[in-house]
Amino acid sequence: MAKRLSSQKLLKNNVLDAQLCTGCGACVSLCPYQAIYNDRTVQLHYCDLTDGKCHAYCPRTPTDFESLRELLFDTKDLTPEIGAVKAYYLTRAADSEIRSVAQHGGTVTALMELALNEGMIDAAIVSSGNQEYLRYGTVAADKNTLCKNAGVKFTVSPMAAAFNQFTRHEKGNAGVVAAPCQALALAKMKLNQDKNEAKRINQLQFVIGLYCGWALSAEKFSELLAKKYIRMDAIRRMDIPAGKNILELHTANGIREIPLDEAQACTREACNYCIDSTAEYADVSVGAARFAGTTEEQRGWNQLIVRTRKGIELIDLAAKKGFLEIKDAPQESLRDLKKAALEKKKTALANITRKSGSAKNLLYLDNRDVLLRRILGV
Amino acid sequence: MGNEAIARGALEAGVNVAAAYPGTPSSEVIENLAAVAKERNLYVEWSTNEKVAVEVAAAASFSGLRSMCVMKQNGVNVASDFLLHLTASGTRGGIVLVSCEDPGALSSVNEGESRYFARMLEMPLLEPADFQEAKDLTKWAFELSEKIHNIVMLRSVTRMSHASGNVVCGKLPNKIPQARFVYDGPLTDPLTGPVISTPVGLKHKLQQEKLKTAGKLFEKSPFNKYFGPPKPQFLIVTSSACFLYSREALSMLNLQKRVGILKLGCTWPLPEKLLKKYLRLTKNIMIVEEVLPFMEENIKVLAASYPKEIGVKSFYGKIDGTFPSVGELNPDVVAEALAKIMKVKYKTLPASYAQELRKVAAVIPPRDQTFCPGCPHRASFWNINAALKLDGREGFVCGDIGCYAMAALTPAIGFHTVRTLHSMGSGTGLASGFAKLDMFGFEKPVLSVCGDSTFYHAVIPALINAQHNKADITFIVLDNAGTAMTGFQPHPGLTMSAVGETVPAVDIGKICAAIGAKVEVSDPFDLETTTKKLNALLEEKGNPKVLILKQICALSPEKKGKKQYEVKVNEELCLGEDCGCNRLCTRIFRCPALTWDKAKKKAVVDEVICAGCGFCAAICPQGAIIKKEVVAS
Numbered sequence A: 001m002a003k004r005l006s007s008q009k010l011l012k013n014n015v016l017d018a019q020l021c022t023g024c025g026a027c028v029s030l031c032p033y034q035a036i037y038n039d040r041t042v043q044l045h046y047c048d049l050t051d052g053k054c055h056a057y058c059p060r061t062p063t064d065f066e067s068l069r070e071l072l073f074d075t076k077d078l079t080p081e082i083g084a085v086k087a088y089y090l091t092r093a094a095d096s097e098i099r100s101v102a103q104h105g106g107t108v109t110a111l112m113e114l115a116l117n118e119g120m121i122d123a124a125i126v127s128s129g130n131q132e133y134l135r136y137g138t139v140a141a142d143k144n145t146l147c148k149n150a151g152v153k154f155t156v157s158p159m160a161a162a163f164n165q166f167t168r169h170e171k172g173n174a175g176v177v178a179a180p181c182q183a184l185a186l187a188k189m190k191l192n193q194d195k196n197e198a199k200r201i202n203q204l205q206f207v208i209g210l211y212c213g214w215a216l217s218a219e220k221f222s223e224l225l226a227k228k229y230i231r232m233d234a235i236r237r238m239d240i241p242a243g244k245n246i247l248e249l250h251t252a253n254g255i256r257e258i259p260l261d262e263a264q265a266c267t268r269e270a271c272n273y274c275i276d277s278t279a280e281y282a283d284v285s286v287g288a289a290r291f292a293g294t295t296e297e298q299r300g301w302n303q304l305i306v307r308t309r310k311g312i313e314l315i316d317l318a319a320k321k322g323f324l325e326i327k328d329a330p331q332e333s334l335r336d337l338k339k340a341a342l343e344k345k346k347t348a349l350a351n352i353t354r355k356s357g358s359a360k361n362l363l364y365l366d367n368r369d370v371l372l373r374r375i376l377g378v
Numbered sequence B: 001m002g003n004e005a006i007a008r009g010a011l012e013a014g015v016n017v018a019a020a021y022p023g024t025p026s027s028e029v030i031e032n033l034a035a036v037a038k039e040r041n042l043y044v045e046w047s048t049n050e051k052v053a054v055e056v057a058a059a060a061s062f063s064g065l066r067s068m069c070v071m072k073q074n075g076v077n078v079a080s081d082f083l084l085h086l087t088a089s090g091t092r093g094g095i096v097l098v099s100c101e102d103p104g105a106l107s108s109v110n111e112g113e114s115r116y117f118a119r120m121l122e123m124p125l126l127e128p129a130d131f132q133e134a135k136d137l138t139k140w141a142f143e144l145s146e147k148i149h150n151i152v153m154l155r156s157v158t159r160m161s162h163a164s165g166n167v168v169c170g171k172l173p174n175k176i177p178q179a180r181f182v183y184d185g186p187l188t189d190p191l192t193g194p195v196i197s198t199p200v201g202l203k204h205k206l207q208q209e210k211l212k213t214a215g216k217l218f219e220k221s222p223f224n225k226y227f228g229p230p231k232p233q234f235l236i237v238t239s240s241a242c243f244l245y246s247r248e249a250l251s252m253l254n255l256q257k258r259v260g261i262l263k264l265g266c267t268w269p270l271p272e273k274l275l276k277k278y279l280r281l282t283k284n285i286m287i288v289e290e291v292l293p294f295m296e297e298n299i300k301v302l303a304a305s306y307p308k309e310i311g312v313k314s315f316y317g318k319i320d321g322t323f324p325s326v327g328e329l330n331p332d333v334v335a336e337a338l339a340k341i342m343k344v345k346y347k348t349l350p351a352s353y354a355q356e357l358r359k360v361a362a363v364i365p366p367r368d369q370t371f372c373p374g375c376p377h378r379a380s381f382w383n384i385n386a387a388l389k390l391d392g393r394e395g396f397v398c399g400d401i402g403c404y405a406m407a408a409l410t411p412a413i414g415f416h417t418v419r420t421l422h423s424m425g426s427g428t429g430l431a432s433g434f435a436k437l438d439m440f441g442f443e444k445p446v447l448s449v450c451g452d453s454t455f456y457h458a459v460i461p462a463l464i465n466a467q468h469n470k471a472d473i474t475f476i477v478l479d480n481a482g483t484a485m486t487g488f489q490p491h492p493g494l495t496m497s498a499v500g501e502t503v504p505a506v507d508i509g510k511i512c513a514a515i516g517a518k519v520e521v522s523d524p525f526d527l528e529t530t531t532k533k534l535n536a537l538l539e540e541k542g543n544p545k546v547l548i549l550k551q552i553c554a555l556s557p558e559k560k561g562k563k564q565y566e567v568k569v570n571e572e573l574c575l576g577e578d579c580g581c582n583r584l585c586t587r588i589f590r591c592p593a594l595t596w597d598k599a600k601k602k603a604v605v606d607e608v609i610c611a612g613c614g615f616c617a618a619i620c621p622q623g624a625i626i627k628k629e630v631v632a633s
């Protein structure tokens, strides 16, 4: 009988070496064997366990999606393109101070502030960065810290690792901002039946997902910046204005523009195999309010997908307490979103097939999955 | 102890100067001399390396004093360049080189043979066969050296140097000589002119005459002795500890009446007449020696040179495969071989005896070669491994000689970073070479490590080489403030000499900085800072970078028995084999003080051997290892 490979070895063979690792950090801070360093997930020592959490939580190992959806969503809400949808709005923070520092409408930051104020959570796990432009998750417990870490940087930030780190040291409840891969990892944790682990995972109150087309590899991106003589620590804000095909870098000396294709060449390899653009496994997902005919006014708003009951609770509370301005989204917005989401799925599936060499082998995905079959058109 | 006997022999010979570089199994010779240095008016030093030790001893000889230099087998290789010239220039006062060798590599990474140097460098070689001889031969070696005006080599082995037996001591001399170096005679007179190996033709001829004189003296030496019947059926020629093995083998087989033993104390040059006489006695000759067939080759050349006088022989030794040319011999091996050739019954140990042996063996706890509890090297390699893994470019370490060589061995720690291991100082030289292979597509970061004592011994030229040739290496000095491996002999980095005098310390960091390398210092017990510093150095491109990891050896006299922390495992918190830990401390870190309670499935600190360094508390993912500062009472 062939010896069963250890979880760590499987992770190494099928995820890390296969360049599928998203850098989410779900396998990090669970144990002393894995670490994230400079955007890379690193195995420090050999571990021989065969049912490790690292492998179970990784969003790029095989997942029982059907059980997961059953656990998190109402079946009737499920769509093949953008996952479960209970409600779909355009939103923005009511607080103009938040809006002024936020990426778009400040919905994420406002929701976190609300949850902290209402005692739903003790910690908002958001993304922070160091001068090297490497991102890491950090704990915010007040509005000030939230605002300091508002806005996005398009380099990978290991938010799942930050959650693991938090629960290792703190007992309180947390809400986490997460890219789609990270939201999936956090969702996979909820499938774990282990008593001790459940206690820790129950600290997770909700996940605010971010829409995500791709993320940048810090290593490749810093090389590009160096070529353009842009100091990484000078970048205060990044944006991809609709329809312009550029990445804007806001620095002290004004805005520098990088052609989008040059920036996209720095995409993390794993993103090419990602089928999720709307954080389908989050409680709510937030993106830019960007669709055909976007006006300047709309640029300051967010799209918001509410996916779970917890999500509904959160948004209702935000409306009641006046933290969010909420309006119904136009139909074409949803149509555009679905179209774009489908596009990403198809491209990723094509890339996966190319990588595996066979349409039957979808690597971390399962071609028997009902929703996937609908995408694949079978 | 054999090494004490050698020291005593030197004292009885009136040795004035002794210099050595520590190395098992040789170190106790100097330690014993250092202990009586004041009382006996000796100058004793730990030298930077073996070559310097011979040079220091030679200066004394040139000045008419008696001197000795001591080293382990591979030390002779280090000293060999100087020795080549020294044997040519000749010496004046008696000078003896003691080489203590390690057949079977019990505490070495080689089982090198220095006897070949005696032949190659044309100097006389003596090999004591018991403890009394260890003393007596040493004493006589000085006389011989003075008679022929050349250095004499005395070779011991671990089982001689480190075993104990009775020795009858002789008188200690009582004269305090005057050092006088005469150099104004003619160049051609080695006794009054400058001491120099030229003119080569003349000096080389003189050297060979000296060797011949030694050979003549060997003919009558009482250290070569025949034991056995006047007409043996079989002759064993042997030397050193193998003499004892051979004697025991004969009594085990009850062959004393049929087999003779020619024991040689003077093994190069061979006492030809003596050998001719005994080789004639029988057709069957067995040569018993460790490790390589040195004596065997020499005897065969002799037999081939004088066929008429010696006759046709059947030789049994290493060359025909009777004995292996690897490892130690023992009485059993000799008896077995002899029994086979002589067709006698050889009973291995009686069953009852073997059973008793097994019983005894069962109560001896199994001991792997590993780093001691509290060893800073374990922490250093933990840091190095972390930094290399984080760095992610598959960097590796070129190892060097010292306790830290254990990092290359499997049971010592549960991870590996050391990928080459050779002689003293060679790690940094190798690293310097690897780093220059970038033009051939070699991209891995290269590290080298060495201990503080090794740094002074042979690393400095390699580091200068790396700097001069812009080799991008990261060089780590594992500075544990002493030559720990061989028993804490002082070295140039410390403020104490071999005899306990206060001396100025030579600063490693300053040397590296003066060479032009970037130098960082860290405490290996500070996991986070050390790894961070090391990663930063690894990422820096260009010239050699140096990280000095300073932490005193756990066994150092300063630390021994004093725990900084009381360390315990909180069983409630310990995850043991569960996911989240999987026995990091006992499976990977492997400090001997951390043990695994199989029944409870928890880690336990063995308080008796725990050195109290507290490092494991930093690595336990659960915070289950609790350290409490011990307040000095």
Ligand SMILES: Cc1cc2nc3c(=O)[nH]c(=O)nc-3n(C[C@H](O)[C@H](O)[C@H](O)COP(=O)(O)OP(=O)(O)OC[C@H]3O[C@@H](n4cnc5c(N)ncnc54)[C@H](O)[C@@H]3O)c2cc1C
Residues within 6 Å of the ligand: A101, A102, A103, A104, A105, A106, A107, A108, A109, A110, A126, A127, A128, A135, A149, A150, A151, A152, A153, A154, A155, A156, A157, A159, A177, A178, A179, A210, A211, A212, A213, A214, A215, A216, A286, A287, A288, A289, A290, A302
């Ligand atoms: C890598 C990446 C790619 C994205 N791609 C798209 C896209 O294609 N289309 C789209 O509509 N939206 C995309 N977004 C989401 C979008 O940029 C905004 O994050 C979202 O609209 C929320 O806006 P906001 O005004 O509510 O944000 P804010 O209120 O400013 O809050 C943003 C939150 O995100 C956190 N954050 C910052 N950087 C990261 C990071 N790298 N990873 C995780 N969290 C981070 C911040 O700490 C902060 O809490 C992407 C986001 C990221 C991080």
Ligand code: SF4
Residues within 6 Å of the ligand: A011, A015, A016, A020, A021, A022, A023, A024, A025, A026, A027, A028, A041, A054, A057, A058, A059, A060, A185
């Ligand atoms: S995708 Fe996330 S969980 Fe999987 S290997 Fe990478 S960092 Fe670990």
Ligand code: SF4
Residues within 6 Å of the ligand: B569, B573, B574, B575, B576, B577, B581, B582, B583, B584, B585, B586, B602, B603, B619, B620, B621, B622, B623, B624, B625
């Ligand atoms: S490292 Fe800590 S948790 Fe793991 S076995 Fe050792 S004491 Fe227990």
